[in-house]
Amino acid sequence: MLRTIIAGLRARTARLVLSSVAIALGVAFVTGTLVLGDAMNASLHDQFARSARNVDxxxxxxxxxxxxxxxxxxxxxxxxxxxxxxxxxxxxxxxxxxxxxxxxxxxxxxxxxxxxxxxxxxxxxxxxxxxxxxxxxxxxxxxxxxxxxxxxxxxxxxxxxxxxxxxxxxxxxxxxxxxxxxxxxxxxxxxxxxxxxxxxxxxxxxxxxxxxxxxxxxxxxxxxxxxxxxxxxxxxxxxELTREALRQVASQAGEFTTVLLAFALIALVVAAMVIYNTFTILVAQRTRELALMRCVGASRAQVFRGVLAEALVMGLVASVLGLFAGLGVSALLQKVIGSFDGGTGAVSLPVSATTVLAAFAVGTLVTVLAAVLPARKATRVPPVAALRSQPDSGEEVRRTGVLRVLTAALFAVVGVGAIVLGMGIDDENASMVVSGGGTMALLAAVIVLGPLLVGPVNRALGVVPRMLFGVPAKLASANAARNPKRTAATTAALLIGVTVVSLVTVVANSAKETANAQIDQRMPADYTVTSSVHDRPLPERLATDLAAVPEVEEVAPTTRVYGDRAYFDGVPRDALGDLFRPEVTSGSLDDLVDGAVAVRDEYATEAGLSVGSTLTVRESEGGGSQDLRVVAVVTGNGLPDGLMTLETSKRFTRAAEGYDSILIKLRDGAANGRAAVEEVTDASPLAVLDSAAETKEQLNSQLDQVLGFIWALIGLAVVIALFGIANTLTLSVLERTRESALLRALGLTRGQLRLMLVIESVLMAVMGAAIGLVLGIGFGWVVIEAVSSDTVPFDLVVPFGQIGVMLAGAVVAAVLAAALPARRAARTSVIAGIAEA
Structure with a gap:
């Protein structure tokens, strides 16, 4: 039996190596993350210990x-x-x-x-x-x-x-x-x-x-x-000082590594699905071979061990490849992280025994576990199967449809229940976690239903190709639907990656638009002048100089007072309702006079305040204190804990030193207003001129960087899924060698045969991408609703441009994935193909 396994490995070397790429990519991400974590821990240990070295x-x-x-x-x-x-x-x-x-x-x-x-x-x-x-x-x-x-x-x-x-x-x-x-x-x-x-x-x-x-x-x-x-x-x-310093910062590297490992887990799940699908196809293709082995005396256990032995070899090969690729992943991540703060981007690649063991454990275990079910199925092949061909899975799907529907219904009930429960939780973080868990249960329900969805979705997506390309498209659509379980398993890997990418994209863009709307609401001024140094206030003469600029209609300086775990802004009374527009929930801002304060609703609840209460504001770091009468409760994102008049704030030490910011409103039709204001602010090394548009641009740039980083991490799962499509097509070409030769004999040209395989690949990719986009947008809405509140209402924003790019990318990648299988199919001799048993 051992000689038979070795001979089988040699005969299927190309197929197994191609399959190993998917799991190798997943292993690379895991090992790269572990190496990165070790490098960060070593760096932090060395550098934090530096502050305590030689200290007795x-x-x-x-x-x-x-x-x-x-x-x-x-x-x-x-x-x-x-x-x-x-x-x-x-x-x-x-x-x-x-x-x-x-x-x-x-x-x-x-x-x-x-x-x-x-x-x-x-x-x-x-x-x-x-x-x-x-x-x-x-x-x-x-x-x-x-x-x-x-x-x-x-x-x-x-x-x-x-x-x-x-x-x-x-x-x-x-x-x-x-x-x-x-x-x-x-x-x-x-x-x-x-x-x-x-x-x-x-x-x-x-x-x-x-x-x-x-x-x-x-x-x-x-x-x-x-x-x-x-x-x-x-x-x-x-x-003791060294241990305390290291203990304070050890969690920083750990938290970052945990986030990366979460993305690595997604990549491994996708890779496991690709491996499972690969072995399912290999077992289906070897039905006659396995049955003949049973006929000549091989036991069920021997057949089971033989299939798992192939999986073990493939897992070991993938582990070796993934380990070395992981070093490259770690080096790349260190370069990217180093570039964020202008650092030198030094690269350290410590390889511990734990990392090596993890690489082989992950690579071999994931591969072997993914092959268990196909291996069990191989033991159930009766010897009589050697006398007949292996049927497609369409009939099998119909027989197990009830069980699939019940399982999917269970996941759906759990998912919907978690979402409804999460929506009712007041705490935003808990609401997002519970509702997010519900979306993952719904994703599992869709994956379980995959084989039943293949037929309807394939028919809908195949309408346009059939109209444009005729017979090759009809054959491609029929091929994609003839084995629903295989097609569903192939597209599920891509579906998971696209779902996560589109979910993150929708949430990020919705947050971006919400933040932009909040900026427009909070910054009705044309420009804002702030200090470039956090503990240096702007000089008072700067506001006077700006007010004297002919192009400026109104200037509103603000101060900031830091109290006991709260902070308050001092604003001019005549700027309320114009350059300051907080929403009043009770009381009136008309009563905001010297000695009064308007408090934010959340702070009022925490401190037990209401209109008519007395609030003692005690300045931090040994400053003065004042008893202020609460005259209004306000709400709005980005507001301080309280608002007081400029005159009231000036009786506090820090506010008396200067202004925290200066809001500027230009006259209508003022030409070169910015240039006129810059003539004043350029003279001060502290004054930084900003506008709502610039603030939004900076915020959007930061969100785009985070989104790009997440796209890159999830992109690995998508790449693995595309390898799965290429692998499935390659194995399908080998499986359908005789069928392809017969089609050629009946008049199908080489170009039409290649086109058929390309369209089949595109149909599978678009099927996974389309369902993933629908789920991602829906799940994005759930997350947005979970974090939305009366204070910060989030609006759903669907970035159709980015979604179009994702779909186009899936189509292009599918065409590339089909290139080699289509070339192999077209080059096969008609006579040799028909002669194949």
Whole structure:
């Protein structure tokens, strides 16, 4: 029996290799994702550990009480320096140091002091040296790349008094991953004296200590706790600090890897369907061979093991191919991710034993499991079947139609029930999850019904080809319908991929249009001026200068007040209803006077507020407080927690420093209005001019990037499905060799035979794509309804242009998939084909 299996593998090598491609692509995605996750974990481990390297003890404010210390005081720092066993001490803090770019505008950047103890520097020098003078600076290599800075050049920072300070770049460095780098902000290093100009009152958030020789980390921590006093401070050894840093960020790589593995799972499901279909066809084609084997003494178990042995060999081959292809997938993903934040895009390809085992486990298990049912079917072939031909599955489908309908009905009931339940849940996230699960159950129902749907859908789709191409199209349509189970299995893989792609596309475009409508509603002004640096307000004189521009009709400056877990905007009273249009649910904005506040409906519910209530707004970070009377409850997306008058907000410390934004409305028919406004804003390095159109363009660009990334991930499943179509056609050509020869003998030309196979391929592809598009659009509507609310109503937007592109792509891909099978069929000799038994 072993020799028979080996001979069979040799005889069907080409078919098995072609089938292996589908599963190899799925394995490549899984292994690529695992390698990417290992690379990210290794990078994060190395870089986060960099902030704790050589640190023997760390002291930070515990923040356990409101009266506790807000930072490291000079007195505490002096006690640390005088503690026995301390060999080196440095403080760590960050200061906002806005960096002025080539366009003259400032952008967010953080500055850190250069540690005086060299061992405690959490940076690795890349080029040049660290600053030694107060007019020198070193910049992070990513910052140097994005800002186009070189060693020996100059960089300008914006001081708190809005003056500009020039520094000479003396070096570049690679920093350990921390909150700054994760946020994507620029990063620089200055001498402590130079940095204090930008953060005079900012206390250090951490003191790091190096122990003297012979002093253990725990002994040092105990001595520091005794010297400083444990009340209000947290003491960690260097080892504890390293573990805590790694624990805080370990989930970041894990979450991203989980998302990629979800897409890999879709690709594997599609690949498994292709493999199942392939073995089903192979078993059907070998009915006579398997029956003859039974006639000469092969047992059912031997036939079963023989089919699974072929699957095992194919799975091993696919695993090897997928493992090496996965390295390429990981390298590509790392390049793409690195390009998002202007990084260097360095590639690391760690291959662990877990990854190798996962590749072979996934590749072989998926292949073998997908072949189990066809293998069982092979054992049921009676020896008498050797004397007759294998029938098509149309009759079998009709016999099992009742069971299929009942199974599909069960999935449909579960799906509809989950959708109805999800729609009734108030929590948007839970509603989306439950309703999304319901759509997947409905998708399963459609897949189960696939063989019963093939006939009606095929007849509907075949109308136009039959009218245009005549006999070849009629034959193609008949071929696609003669074996409903095979056609359904072939198209199901494509159906899944297109369903997910169209669902995501519909949801993304609906979200895009909804966001654009919200922007139009919230931004009736022609232009908005905001600060390019988050903690630097716009100067008040800027609003005065803009109001003096002849082309400007109205200027409405706003302020922002940060309270206890809430924030409030100060707006001019005369701008309400014009440049500010919140929807009022109770009370009246006419009563919004000095000492009053209008609160957002969700915040009012959380805080238990209503019209007539008193709200105490206490400014964060030690600012003042005011008791304000609630005069209205408003609703709308993008609103702050509350609105107050400009005069009321000015009594808070931060709002008194300047404006958060300035809304501008031009005069009707004003020519060159933007240019006139830019003459004023260009003079300020903080002022950034924006319009609703520009805001929408930026938002749409971000959504398009996310959508493109998802298209690329799901596209792998679609590619695998198209391989399945090509594989099915190839096996069908081999199966129908004699039939094709007879058609040629009856007058069908080589071109008509090729056309027949191309149309058959297109019919299968369009069948899967069309059903997938219908399901995707419907499921998209379900998800949109689940996340829609009275505050943010989502409208269904069907991107017909993108849908047309998907359909056209499916047709082109189907034509390409049919190219080789059609060429093989056309080249087969008529005499040789008729002679084949």
């Amino acid at each position: 003890a760390s002291i930070t404010p515990s923040g356990t009480s409101e009266d506790g210390p807000k930072g490291i005081t000079p007195e505490v720092l002096e006690k640390v320096r005088q503690t026995p066993g301390v060999a080196g001490v440095d403080t760590r803090y960050l200061a906002s140091v806005p960096l002025i770019g080539g366009d003259g505008k400032a952008k967010n950047a953080w500055g850190a002091p250069l540690a005086s103890t060299e061992r405690l520097r959490e940076f690795d020098l890349v080029d040049g040296r660290y600053p030694t003078g107060d007019d020198e600076i070193a910049v992070d290599e990513r910052t140097a790349s994005t800002a186009k800075l070189t060693v020996g050049g100059t960089v300008t920072l914006l001081a708190p008094d809005q003056s500009e300070r020039a520094f000479t770049v003396v070096g570049t460095y690679a920093q350990g991953v921390g909150r700054v780098q994760v946020s994507g902000n620029d990063h620089v290093v200055l001498t402590p004296a130079a940095l204090r100009e930008f953060a005079e009152d900012r206390p250090p958030y951490e003191v790091v200590v190096v122990a003297a020789p012979g002093v253990t980390q725990q002994q040092l921590v105990d001595d520091l706790r005794e010297a400083v006093g444990g009340d209000g401070y947290r003491f960690l050894t260097g080892e």
